[in-house]
Amino acid sequence: MANKDDYIQRFTVSERITHILLFSSLIILSITGLTLKYHESGLAQWIIRMEGGVLFRGKIHRLAALILMGTFAYHILSIIFSRRAHAFFQDMIFRKDDLSCFAAIFKYNLGLQKELPAFDRFTCIEKFQYWAVGIAVVLLSASGLVLWGETLFMMVFPKWAIDLNHIIHSFEATVGFVVLVVWHLYNVHLNPRVFPMSKVWLTGKVSKEELKRDHPLEYERRFGNGQE
Amino acid sequence: MAKSRQIFLLSILLMVIPLLVGAQERRCLLCHGKKDFRAKDTAGKERSLYVDETIFRGSAHGKLSCVDCHLDTMELPHGKRLKQVNCGDCHYRGRTFGQGPAIEYLLYRDSVHAKERQKGNMKAPDCASCHGTHDILSRTDIHSRGYKLNIPEQMCGRCHTKELADWKASVHGPTAHKGDLNLPVCTNCHTEHGIRRVADPGSTVYATNIVEMCIKCHGDFSIMQRYGKNTEEVESYYESFHGVATKFGEKNIAHCASCHGYHLILARNNPASSVNPERLPATCGQPKCHPGATANFAKGKVHVNPKNRESGIIYWVALGFKWLTITVLIVLFIHIFLDFLRKVQERRKRGA
Numbered sequence: 001m002a003n004k005d006d007y008i009q010r011f012t013v014s015e016r017i018t019h020i021l022l023f024s025s026l027i028i029l030s031i032t033g034l035t036l037k038y039h040e041s042g043l044a045q046w047i048i049r050m051e052g053g054v055l056f057r058g059k060i061h062r063l064a065a066l067i068l069m070g071t072f073a074y075h076i077l078s079i080i081f082s083r084r085a086h087a088f089f090q091d092m093i094f095r096k097d098d099l100s101c102f103a104a105i106f107k108y109n110l111g112l113q114k115e116l117p118a119f120d121r122f123t124c125i126e127k128f129q130y131w132a133v134g135i136a137v138v139l140l141s142a143s144g145l146v147l148w149g150e151t152l153f154m155m156v157f158p159k160w161a162i163d164l165n166h167i168i169h170s171f172e173a174t175v176g177f178v179v180l181v182v183w184h185l186y187n188v189h190l191n192p193r194v195f196p197m198s199k200v201w202l203t204g205k206v207s208k209e210e211l212k213r214d215h216p217l218e219y220e221r222r223f224g225n226g227q228e
Numbered sequence: 229m230a231k232s233r234q235i236f237l238l239s240i241l242l243m244v245i246p247l248l249v250g251a252q253e254r255r256c257l258l259c260h261g262k263k264d265f266r267a268k269d270t271a272g273k274e275r276s277l278y279v280d281e282t283i284f285r286g287s288a289h290g291k292l293s294c295v296d297c298h299l300d301t302m303e304l305p306h307g308k309r310l311k312q313v314n315c316g317d318c319h320y321r322g323r324t325f326g327q328g329p330a331i332e333y334l335l336y337r338d339s340v341h342a343k344e345r346q347k348g349n350m351k352a353p354d355c356a357s358c359h360g361t362h363d364i365l366s367r368t369d370i371h372s373r374g375y376k377l378n379i380p381e382q383m384c385g386r387c388h389t390k391e392l393a394d395w396k397a398s399v400h401g402p403t404a405h406k407g408d409l410n411l412p413v414c415t416n417c418h419t420e421h422g423i424r425r426v427a428d429p430g431s432t433v434y435a436t437n438i439v440e441m442c443i444k445c446h447g448d449f450s451i452m453q454r455y456g457k458n459t460e461e462v463e464s465y466y467e468s469f470h471g472v473a474t475k476f477g478e479k480n481i482a483h484c485a486s487c488h489g490y491h492l493i494l495a496r497n498n499p500a501s502s503v504n505p506e507r508l509p510a511t512c513g514q515p516k517c518h519p520g521a522t523a524n525f526a527k528g529k530v531h532v533n534p535k536n537r538e539s540g541i542i543y544w545v546a547l548g549f550k551w552l553t554i555t556v557l558i559v560l561f562i563h564i565f566l567d568f569l570r571k572v573q574e575r576r577k578r579g580a
Contacts, residue, residue, distance in 0.1 A: 105567075109567050179560070183560050
């Protein structure tokens with residue numbers, strides 16, 4: 001077995017719990033939401049019956065939404081008040097070289113480029129996923145709250161605005177679901193490097209070897225020039 | 229000799245029987261053929277006991293004789309009051325003539341009308357209340373009570389007067405349809421014999437069943453086309469949350485009649501209509517629906533279909549999202565495919 005020193009802490013307990021709350025609420029929201037959108041399919045109808053009918057399904061959906069919004073608020077608050085989370089957020093901000101990074105990854109995968117660009121703490125793909133989820137959560141929470149208090153909303157806005165809001169909520173959710181399921185699940189489960197599952201989300205630890213391979217710039221910052 | 233006398237008597241008898249049968253009708257009509265033949269009924273009310281022979285002979289039962297239905301006639305003149313005719317003797321159990329076993333009788337037995345009578349409410353109709361007695365005509369006869377256009381006024385509307393008046397003033401009424409046989413009459417939604425209470429889940433107009441009644445016409449493009457309408461309202465309803473929830477059996481969710489009304493359904497541009505833009509906020513704002521609904525509820529199409537170009541911005545945003553989803557999917561799959569190949573290669577190299 002690898003030595004304890006061979007591992008570094010990538011995610012704290014609080015970050016791991018945030019992640020667990022995030023994905024469990026998102027899974028519940030997806031199941032309860034998509035079954036309503038695709039209510040014509042037999043599978044969706046079966047799931048809706050399992051969920052206790054259309055109206056109870058809505059209650060589950062709103063409860064999960066509250067958990068999601070709470071998690072989101074906690075994340076924002078920690079970015080503001082915790083030094084570590086603040087640094088985490090700053091590392092997530094897109095930089096100039098992230099633009100060329102996407103092209104480079106594509107070229108590398110096509111075999112047009114021998115080496116991957118040297119990544120820092122978060123790769124451009126990880127940043128993209130972080131922001132995609134973040135923006136989706138903001139959009140879906142806002143449009144979801146509007147649907148929740150539709151009569152209140154319609155005191156100010158006309159009916160077509162709520163119809164539009166409905167469209168945005170349902171389609172944005174579909175795009176978000178597609179990105180998460182297809183891409184994120186590939187990256188952390190089916191990806192041949194980590195199959196069947198990357199355990200970072202549970203242990204919060206990555207090996208130094210992995211860090212050196214996936215995030216060489218961070219490795220360099222932490223341990224010097226690969227001489228360790 | 230004796231034998232020939234027997235044959236003679238038998239042939240006389242055979243000749244006389246038909247005369248006797250005919251004569252029996254004559255004998256009934258000796259009294260019942262008189263226009264002023266009257267008697268007091270059990271309630272003490274004076275009733276006419278006159279039977280117009282011409283009308284009876286012209287009716288659907290004109291070939292029968294009196295005693296075919298009035299089975300308890302044992303002697304003429306019959307001293308005591310005869311029992312009420314039981315239509316089910318022919319129309320349910322079946323006899324050598326008559327309609328034979330029919331579902332109508334069973335349907336009626338479970339209907340609200342029959343149940344009310346069982347409870348002792350004799351105002352509820354039995355067969356004769358709607359169909360008449362000696363003057364029953366085939367429903368295809370334009371003078372029949374059961375002829376489609378006569379049903380509301382000559383059958384149901386005799387008791388259900390408010391519903392009749394509402395229906396007559398509605399878009400479904402005869403004024404709006406001018407003799408058009410496509411109009412819905414009472415029985416098209418409520419059925420004929422098996423009518424049930426609205427609150428009965430077995431009713432065709434129960435909250436979760438009523439949409440099925442409306443879409444018999446409103447979901448049929450070939451019918452709607454004749455009135456310059458289409459079936460988009462039905463499609464958009466089934467796509468809406470109201471429609472989905474109703475389909476899943478929720479009964480406190482808006483169905484067609486929740487907004488459009490039941491008997492007094494009026495066109496949207498009629499100021500008295502519950503779906504007129506002026507009145508829509510009050511309709512949506514019913515206490516158990518969206519209390520506090522404002523005029524904004526009427527701003528925008530109600531039956532909005534995102535798949536229809538006429539929906540404007542909603543159509544375009546939905547279309548945009550659809551293509552965004554498709555593009556994202558394609559790009560992701562290409563990326564994943566390439567990434568996967570590359571990493572498999574990498575692994576083999578390392579393994580080698």
